Amino acid sequence: MDLKGKKVLITGSEGFIGSHLTERLVEIGADVTALVQYNSFNSWGWIDTFDENVKKEINVYTGDIREYDSISKAVKGQDVVFHLAALIAIPYSYQSPMAYVRTNVEGTANVLQACRECEVEKIVHTSTSETYGTALYVPIDENHPLQGQSPYSASKIGADKIAESFYRSFNMPISTIRPFNTYGPRQSARAVIPTIISQILSGKKEIKLGSLTPTRDFNYVKDTVEAFIKIAESEKTIGQVINVGSNYEISIGDLVKKIIDIIGEDIKIVTDEKRIRPQKSEVNRLWADNTKIKELTDWTPKYTLDEGLSETIKWIRDNMKYFKTDIYNV
Known part of the structure; x- marks a missing residue:
């Protein structure tokens, strides 16, 4: 079609x-x-x-x-x-x-x-x-x-x-x-990547996050x-x-380090208990097999994680008015 x-x-x-x-x-x-x-x-x-x-x-x-x-x-x-x-x-x-x-x-x-x-x-x-x-x-x-x-x-x-x-x-x-x-760009401030980026770009030297061990x-x-x-x-x-999916997993902890390296700031991570899911509810590991979509269509991901993060950081930097970094966005 x-x-x-x-x-x-x-x-x-x-x-x-x-x-x-x-x-x-x-x-x-x-x-x-x-x-x-x-x-x-x-x-x-x-x-x-x-x-x-x-x-x-x-x-x-x-x-x-x-x-x-x-x-x-x-x-x-x-x-x-x-x-x-x-x-x-x-x-x-x-x-x-x-x-x-x-x-x-x-x-x-x-x-x-x-x-x-x-x-x-x-x-x-x-x-x-x-x-x-x-x-x-x-x-x-x-x-x-x-x-x-x-x-x-x-x-x-x-x-x-x-x-x-x-x-x-x-x-x-x-x-x-x-x-x-x-x-x-445009992702909700409650999601992990905009949460990390917006806190850093707001000038905070300590950023609040939940669990760092899950992979995505x-x-x-x-x-x-x-x-x-x-x-x-x-x-x-x-x-x-x-x-x-990309068929690539990364822990939230390693993701934070990658974002910190791209932005170039010295940041401390603080665990915020409000951001941690109930133990039995936390999804600890997600890693996609994307074989099927490649077999059914000619789709394949074009962006590396570093490229996508750089684009996202640039957009958030230009649109900080949409982010309330002092509030935990449920």
Whole structure:
């Protein structure tokens, strides 16, 4: 499938990955509708920061995936749907588990039911590497068991199974993309990489972090966005769950050292107990096997970790107004 000229809807378009995907789809010539969560401020999230020439190419639709009437109107007439809208903050899922069920599970069911009724040509549903929990073996392939180690991960497992059921029950053209840890410009300040960088750039000589021993497979946002597009374009991906990762793991401790070296500051790390997950909930190891996506598409990551971190540091340096480094962002 060539996305140029296709009518494409993106849920979660105003967010971190969604905004980058929205821009990229405009660039390749898709007819883009951006679903933005309704709010009284009429804020379009990161879309508000787009170049005006890009913004004018987007049809912005305000709604809420938790409301079927809202999402069904947004989906009507669309050829392709990228479903990214979700609650994603793990710490807040400990405080409000039901909010994650309503948004991530029920919201996904609403999106898929609307796509079924409107006979959408292709749906790309967004999962997360957190559904795997702590690695039982590495690298983690798509056959790895799913483990609900937080209310967030459990809600995403539920959403993934809803997507699987719609594919199996109704023969819908659904692909599930499972990104490992995406980072880059516009990422929430509560995520580990912007947390590290923004604290250092604010002038702090001591930065507060949680556990330093877990490992992650980090992926620059532009690589993740290209994976979304490649998966949407390929007929081979229908009915598949597909990892998107670098096939490289690094501990949080080593990541901090790398960022400190790139920025060139002398920094002390302080453990903040508020930032440590409950023991049984912490995901200690994530390392992606990306064989499947390479077999099904011609995707491969382009950015090294050092290159991606340098781009992210530059963006955060220019946009420190978005970061409240004295507050722990749950």
